[in-house]
Amino acid sequence: MYTLLKQEGKARRGQFETVHGTVQTPVFMNVGTSAAIKGAVSSLDLKEVGCQVELSNTYHLHIRPGDDLIKDMGGLHRFMNWDRPILTDSGGFQVFSLSKLRKITEEGVHFQSHVDGKRIFMGPEESMQIQSNLGSTIAMAFDECIENPAPYKYVKDSCERTYRWLERCKKEMDRLNSLPDTVNPHQMLWGINQGGTYEDLRIWHMNEIKKLDLPGYAIGGLAVGESAEEMYRIIDAVEPHMPKDKPRYLMGVGTPINILEAVDRGIDFFDCVITSRNARHANLFTDKGVLNLNNNKFARDDKPLMEGCTCPACKNYSRSYIRHLFKAKEMLGMRLCVLHNLHFYNDLMQQIRDNLDNGTFKEFKEEKVKAFSGRV
Amino acid sequence: MYTLLKQEGKARRGQFETVHGTVQTPVFMNVGTSAAIKGAVSSLDLKEVGCQVELSNTYHLHIRPGDDLIKDMGGLHRFMNWDRPILTDSGGFQVFSLSKLRKITEEGVHFQSHVDGKRIFMGPEESMQIQSNLGSTIAMAFDECIENPAPYKYVKDSCERTYRWLERCKKEMDRLNSLPDTVNPHQMLWGINQGGTYEDLRIWHMNEIKKLDLPGYAIGGLAVGESAEEMYRIIDAVEPHMPKDKPRYLMGVGTPINILEAVDRGIDFFDCVITSRNARHANLFTDKGVLNLNNNKFARDDKPLMEGCTCPACKNYSRSYIRHLFKAKEMLGMRLCVLHNLHFYNDLMQQIRDNLDNGTFKEFKEEKVKAFSGRV
Numbered sequence: 001m002y003t004l005l006k007q008e009g010k011a012r013r014g015q016f017e018t019v020h021g022t023v024q025t026p027v028f029m030n031v032g033t034s035a036a037i038k039g040a041v042s043s044l045d046l047k048e049v050g051c052q053v054e055l056s057n058t059y060h061l062h063i064r065p066g067d068d069l070i071k072d073m074g075g076l077h078r079f080m081n082w083d084r085p086i087l088t089d090s091g092g093f094q095v096f097s098l099s100k101l102r103k104i105t106e107e108g109v110h111f112q113s114h115v116d117g118k119r120i121f122m123g124p125e126e127s128m129q130i131q132s133n134l135g136s137t138i139a140m141a142f143d144e145c146i147e148n149p150a151p152y153k154y155v156k157d158s159c160e161r162t163y164r165w166l167e168r169c170k171k172e173m174d175r176l177n178s179l180p181d182t183v184n185p186h187q188m189l190w191g192i193n194q195g196g197t198y199e200d201l202r203i204w205h206m207n208e209i210k211k212l213d214l215p216g217y218a219i220g221g222l223a224v225g226e227s228a229e230e231m232y233r234i235i236d237a238v239e240p241h242m243p244k245d246k247p248r249y250l251m252g253v254g255t256p257i258n259i260l261e262a263v264d265r266g267i268d269f270f271d272c273v274i275t276s277r278n279a280r281h282a283n284l285f286t287d288k289g290v291l292n293l294n295n296n297k298f299a300r301d302d303k304p305l306m307e308g309c310t311c312p313a314c315k316n317y318s319r320s321y322i323r324h325l326f327k328a329k330e331m332l333g334m335r336l337c338v339l340h341n342l343h344f345y346n347d348l349m350q351q352i353r354d355n356l357d358n359g360t361f362k363e364f365k366e367e368k369v370k371a372f373s374g375r376v
Numbered sequence: 377m378y379t380l381l382k383q384e385g386k387a388r389r390g391q392f393e394t395v396h397g398t399v400q401t402p403v404f405m406n407v408g409t410s411a412a413i414k415g416a417v418s419s420l421d422l423k424e425v426g427c428q429v430e431l432s433n434t435y436h437l438h439i440r441p442g443d444d445l446i447k448d449m450g451g452l453h454r455f456m457n458w459d460r461p462i463l464t465d466s467g468g469f470q471v472f473s474l475s476k477l478r479k480i481t482e483e484g485v486h487f488q489s490h491v492d493g494k495r496i497f498m499g500p501e502e503s504m505q506i507q508s509n510l511g512s513t514i515a516m517a518f519d520e521c522i523e524n525p526a527p528y529k530y531v532k533d534s535c536e537r538t539y540r541w542l543e544r545c546k547k548e549m550d551r552l553n554s555l556p557d558t559v560n561p562h563q564m565l566w567g568i569n570q571g572g573t574y575e576d577l578r579i580w581h582m583n584e585i586k587k588l589d590l591p592g593y594a595i596g597g598l599a600v601g602e603s604a605e606e607m608y609r610i611i612d613a614v615e616p617h618m619p620k621d622k623p624r625y626l627m628g629v630g631t632p633i634n635i636l637e638a639v640d641r642g643i644d645f646f647d648c649v650i651t652s653r654n655a656r657h658a659n660l661f662t663d664k665g666v667l668n669l670n671n672n673k674f675a676r677d678d679k680p681l682m683e684g685c686t687c688p689a690c691k692n693y694s695r696s697y698i699r700h701l702f703k704a705k706e707m708l709g710m711r712l713c714v715l716h717n718l719h720f721y722n723d724l725m726q727q728i729r730d731n732l733d734n735g736t737f738k739e740f741k742e743e744k745v746k747a748f749s750g751r752v
Binding site: 034073299320324331 | 411414415416418420436445448449455457678688694696699700701703704710711
């Protein structure tokens with residue numbers, strides 16, 4: 001399903017075929033936590049800003065509106081009117097970052113809903129069942145996500161358990177895909193590499209999960225407390241052990257510079273909430289670095305957020321107007337900034353792919369890393 | 377500038393030419409208080425939902441971002457990227473409904489900003505100066521807006537003063553339009569009829585302001601406490617005294633039924649915040665009456681908000697999905713509902729115009745008043 005089209009150093013230009021269409025990689029997935037993108041952005045808007053893959057959160061959708069409801073409505077694609085690929089995370093990250101009073105056993109995790117305090121149990125089977133109800137294109141394995149740094153012994157035990165959970169995920173996904181009323185019988189399960197910041201654990205774990213021959217592999221548990229340099233070190237250590245013929249996904253990463261560095265280290269898929277989180281604070285990504293629209297100097301600035309940008313915000317509105325919308329607490333301000341930031345990321349990935357096609361990625365990367373370090 | 381194309385009873389089908397294009401009447405103006413429509417709706421979206429005239433609020437824009445800034449940015453049309461007509465209110469209504477510690481004198485009104493408590497003075501000249509800086513197509517006269525009911529003596533004194541203020545508005549607007557750096561030298565001033573719920577005061581006032589030969593006249597001070605029947609009674613009393621060759625605007629009205637009844641009584645222009653206010657509470661206008669999306673019965677309802685509707689929400693999303701967005705507090709829910717409600721109103725006005733063209737307005741009105749009284 002994954003075809004490596006071209007390589008420059010470790011950087012990979014590829015494409016990935018799914019039942020919901022072909023994804024050109026490297027790709028940045030646009031995050032729609034609760035089947036909607038923060039900032040009043042719809043599935044139609046996603047097409048306009050060049051999104052290839054939408055990412056939704058299993059934990060959030062399980063709690064509200066409930067995955068059973070989404071299954072009744074024909075699955076997540078139909079529910080949110082999006083016909084391109086969807087990746088759902090496993091719920092694991094949110095169970096460990098959002099929920100209260102959690103208790104981990106070999107079976108799975110007991111925790112309380114962050115919405116109403118209700119007691120919930122989620123293990124590998126439950127996560128697969130929820131994701132099967134959602135009918136996403138790609139389901140992620142249920143894993144434990146540890147904050148960095150963590151003690152070696154804890155990380156070792158945890159990633160051994162995460163491996164056993166992955167075996168259970170695979171078995172359960174195979175069973176669910178064969179059920180007559182399943183939403184998407186071609187749903188894929190991707191494995192997640194863990195091991196904290198310990199290279200030996202990372203490599204051991206990667207080699208174990210590789211044996212399960214899954215259609216894709218992610219590196220999880222990064223961008224959760226460690227430095228960018230540590231993150232790059234872990235990628236450098238794990239990458240040689242990842243299958244060449246499968247897509248690689250670096251979960252929850254990151255800034256434009258992080259993405260350029262990770263593509264350069266052989267990563268194909270990315271996702272991050274930074275696009276909407278920054279937009280919420282009127283922080284815009286531009287080809288000259290970050291622009292903070294709260295700055296007084298933009299009050300009478302007639303220029304678009306980023307000159308030359310073709311996003312719906314830049315084509316139609318000025319910095320002055322959008323800044324006013326933020327000050328006046330008009331939701332439209334956030335919407336325009338989210339549209340811009342998503343377009344910026346999707347366009348950056350397009351430029352990365354073009355430069356890989358042309359064999360000019362190295363120069364492109366160096367030039368952009370320098371430019372993105374600035375401030376407008 | 378106003379051409380009466382056809383009449384059915386008192387109901388008028390007309391068109392109104394402005395420097396920003398021709399308005400087909402009867403028309404519902406879409407409210408964008410702070411140069412943006414509540415619910416993350418942009419000027420581009422307004423075109424998609426069939427808006428002919430946008431309405432912005434002088435008081436809000438004076439306070440934030442400041443009309444001097446908007447003038448520096450080329451006026452409100454350029455600032456918000458809207459090339460069709462804009463009507464600005466005078467600020468009077470907000471001074472009387474939003475601000476604190478107000479004191480009325482012959483000169484004007486002293487009050488405190490509802491945002492930062494700053495002391496502000498606004499009189500007829502100041503209101504015209506602010507609206508001139510905004511450069512709207514239609515500027516409204518600065519008046520005192522009284523809650524109904526109010527004592528006869530108070531209303532009489534108030535509407536006599538409002539008349540004197542109107543003379544000052546006209547003089548100031550003429551002066552501003554002749555200045556070399558004015559944003560819109562063709563800015564129109566419309567007069568506002570006041571007189572509370574007293575027919576004799578209303579008629580006296582209408583006859584006085586008519587003498588100033590302004591390009592349009594509004595009925596103000598209704599829908600502020602009195603019943604719909606009282607409102608219709610006042611319209612019936614005032615309408616015979618309004619010029620036939622000028623557009624008539626019923627300020628701040630109203631529900632779809634109010635609009636049908638007022639069109640039937642000879643009104644041409646309307647505006648109301650009910651479209652976005654109802655949307656905020658997930659209350660949708662439909663051809664079968666109001667639909668409250670919070671109702672449990674819509675949780676798994678795959679139908680659009682209103683069957684047969686061609687708005688961006690109904691063409692793409694289900695009741696079930698939009699209801700979920702509200703429950704999950706996703707801003708997209710409100711955006712979709714505002715788009716639907718605005719489209720509903722603009723489409724209702726189109727149907728009213730079509731039926732006036734066809735001479736079938738009476739039957740249409742009776743059928744719709746009945747249908748709109750229902751609940752979905």
